[in-house]
Amino acid sequence: MNRPEFVYVTYIATTPEKLWQALTEGAFTEQYWFGTQIESTWVVGAPVNLLADGVIHDTGTVLEYAPPRRLSYTWTVQFHEVFRRERASRVTFDLERIGPEVKLTVTHDDFELGSKVLEAVSNGWPRVIASLKSLLETGRPLVLSGSEAAKGARQEAVARATANANG
Amino acid sequence: MTEPHFVPKTIYVIYIAATPEKVWAALTSAEFTKQYFFGRSIELEPKVGGSFVLRMPDGRVDVQGKVVEYEPLHKLSVTWRVEWNEDMRKLPYCLVTYLIEPAGEAVRLTLTEGYQWDVPDQLLAGGRQGWPAILSSLKSLLETGKPIVVKMEPPKEMVEAIKKFG
Numbered sequence: 651m652n653r654p655e656f657v658y659v660t661y662i663a664t665t666p667e668k669l670w671q672a673l674t675e676g677a678f679t680e681q682y683w684f685g686t687q688i689e690s691t692w693v694v695g696a697p698v699n700l701l702a703d704g705v706i707h708d709t710g711t712v713l714e715y716a717p718p719r720r721l722s723y724t725w726t727v728q729f730h731e732v733f734r735r736e737r738a739s740r741v742t743f744d745l746e747r748i749g750p751e752v753k754l755t756v757t758h759d760d761f762e763l764g765s766k767v768l769e770a771v772s773n774g775w776p777r778v779i780a781s782l783k784s785l786l787e788t789g790r791p792l793v794l795s796g797s798e799a800a801k802g803a804r805q806e807a808v809a810r811a812t813a814n815a816n817g
Numbered sequence: 818m819t820e821p822h823f824v825p826k827t828i829y830v831i832y833i834a835a836t837p838e839k840v841w842a843a844l845t846s847a848e849f850t851k852q853y854f855f856g857r858s859i860e861l862e863p864k865v866g867g868s869f870v871l872r873m874p875d876g877r878v879d880v881q882g883k884v885v886e887y888e889p890l891h892k893l894s895v896t897w898r899v900e901w902n903e904d905m906r907k908l909p910y911c912l913v914t915y916l917i918e919p920a921g922e923a924v925r926l927t928l929t930e931g932y933q934w935d936v937p938d939q940l941l942a943g944g945r946q947g948w949p950a951i952l953s954s955l956k957s958l959l960e961t962g963k964p965i966v967v968k969m970e971p972p973k974e975m976v977e978a979i980k981k982f983g
Contacts, residue, residue, distance in 0.1 A: 660953045776831060780832035787957055794921035795922070798920045
């Protein structure tokens, strides 16, 4: 059986340097990541925090920082107990220049068996990455609403994870 | 006997800042598809049971099938068989579905490739490589007016597997 993982590829009309900035700077992530700021000193081993409205929702540790090609950090979802009790997973961003575009591959893996976090991030990443692509190409992030937006998405993720746990 | 279900094997979700009308037009009209779908033109008979063709820029048929579901602005489902390669023509049809759903000021577009048989991963490699490029390009086209043009060859693992399974 394949190891559980989430892989998402997209192509963005930008430079690897610009995309790198968008992945690592809080002022940038806040714009496309539905109000989520990323915080880290980006030294291998340093903590990574993802905050929205001043509250830490996810945490991690820097595993790899190789600008502008590869960024990897561990990932623990903190905003609900159903996710928090899982051990940390890992997200990796690979950036590859292809002609005038950048191929971005997001790999989220190293989940424990039956992970609830896997389902939550599988729903979350396409929204975040699509919004990032819009911001870099048009100057405007995506405007989603309800269960698609950050707060609603977190509530929905919890609802799904708890329903599955009980079901 | 009923036909076995098409089991989803590849799913790709993308969010596009456009109306369902725009996204539907981009999926179903050749003027759009030839800009973002590796130059392919779609020919679609707009009804269930109608014919579906994707034609290459040189006029050859790349893919053909039949319309299975046709709900304008919401859902298009077609059977899908690659024709350009003799061995691929021997493979069973798969089912390709586009689902458009509103998501705030954007739409969520979900692409699903389903199979009625236990298709090996190597044969899925072509779609898994192609769809992200095609749908990323569609998003750029609708949001910026300019598609993304990525040159790619069919994955080696797939070409080898086709000889074996075709």
